[in-house]
Amino acid sequence: MQRTAVVDESYWLATTPETRYPAPDTDLTADVAVIGGGIAGLCTAWELTRSGLDVVLLEADRVAAGVSGYTTAKLSAAHGLRYARLEAEHGADDARLYALSQQEAVERTAGLCADLGIDADLEGAPALTYLRDSERVHELRDEAAAARRAGLDASFVTDTELPFAIAGAVRVEGQLQFHPRKFLLALAEHLTRAGGRVFERARVTGLHDGHRCRLTTEAGGTVRARDVVIATHYPVFDRTLLFTRLTPRRELVLAAPVPSAAAPTGMYLTPEDGVRSLRSAPYDQERRLVIVTGESFTPGTGDVRERYARLDAWARAHVPDFARADTGYRWAAQDNDSLDHLPYVGHAHPGTRHVYVATGFGGWGMSNGVMAGGLLTAHITGGPRPAWTDLYDPRRLPPVRDAGRLAAQQAAVAKHFVGDRLHTAHVDSIADVPPGSGAVMRLEGRRCAVHRDASGQVSVVSARCTHLGCLVHFNDAEQAWECPCHGSRFATDGSVLHGPATHPLEPRGTPDPPA
Structure with missing residues (x-):
């Protein structure tokens, strides 16, 4: 941005x-x-x-x-292409119970705001899951039918307010968005x-x-x-x-105010383009905050700055006035996917x-x-x-x-637990770590997580996650150490930002001054 x-x-x-x-x-x-x-x-x-x-x-x-x-604060029972899968894997009764429980939660939140007098910028909005690939329209029709059978007010549509063409969408009425x-x-x-x-x-x-x-x-x-x-x-x-x-994942979020007329009124989601979510929220009298989400990834993997750049490019290409906003916000959301x-x-x-x-x-x-x-x-x-x-x-x-999914998940954890220990860092010494960056390297026979801040100050902590011992990786965009096995996150000084770890990364003493 x-x-x-x-x-x-x-x-x-x-x-x-x-x-x-x-x-x-x-x-x-x-x-x-x-x-x-x-x-x-x-x-x-x-x-x-x-x-x-x-x-x-x-x-x-x-x-x-x-x-x-x-x-991203969408309060909805419409969870992407969820109901056709639930019906196929768990049966129509379980799909109906899932929809009932989720819609009850939506209505429960609205009731709490009304009963307790909570002003949470609560807005009613339809939730739409769309695709641009015409060869996948059958997935949308199947999802709309499954969602209706589950009890949701769902329909298949081809027209939306989006400023670009789509092949179709599943539209679910009666959903909410708010300021969490x-x-x-x-x-x-x-x-x-x-x-x-x-x-x-x-x-x-x-x-x-x-x-x-x-x-x-x-x-x-x-x-x-x-x-x-x-x-x-x-x-x-x-x-x-x-x-x-459980499998942890993070998603990146970009937000910027645009003229109200250019902001979507519905909540949009597509599994295409690496998953993209789009909605807006109240901002001021003339503008709404457009919120774009995507680039799902496992914590501790990949170049996060590059992912932000891709998401920003998508937002600029698909949202009118997004690139012209004079301010913006960026953050990342984390959640866990269950096996079933x-x-x-x-x-x-x-x-x-x-x-x-x-x-x-x-x-x-x-x-x-x-x-x-x-x-x-x-x-x-x-x-x-x-x-x-x-x-x-x-x-x-x-x-x-789900045996195959369980085996694949555990294989991924084992790959990080063992493979990361065999990986050779691209830096040979603390002096090679540039400002604003971090690297895992072997110091005095131990794997250490080394970070140098913008002023040149260096901190050194153990690279072993205190949850189950996987090696952490550095997230350059968020300046944090992340465990790719179970999603624990640590500040550069080793303090816990996000569990399941409950103990900080151990300090590794005062490093030698940079060369």
């Missing part, structure tokens, strides 16, 4: 205040401890508190400033007013599962609770064994009665986060279970048809 000002930050974070909830300074007890202050954690904590339970929410950093603060941070910060305030307790800078590093669960935090304190909800996006405790059935394309929401593993998890949202965290809040509350309170409870049960066994 060659603009007067480009903000390397999520628009949602840039336009909302920072939170200042306290860090825990004493041991805590509660009925339920919720780990994670994103949409799944906050919705779960709110629903449980409304049900009369004593709830503690523990966020490692700041609430709604992690994955939920970097979303405005919604979640307001929900956190209502949560505390209702008696819930919210703590920040409270990273959980240990979990003892039993009749009375015990959590330990980074600061050394403990939290005792009857039930625990792990809503950390990627489960931070490996005893769930879900890490073998369905989230995991419920008991974390077969051996537990008191630990629950919500993960594997597959890029649709807004609707699934709200859905998870209701489903987990039903589990914990013993209330009526939704019809889709079994559909999302994390204890479900992978079907035989």
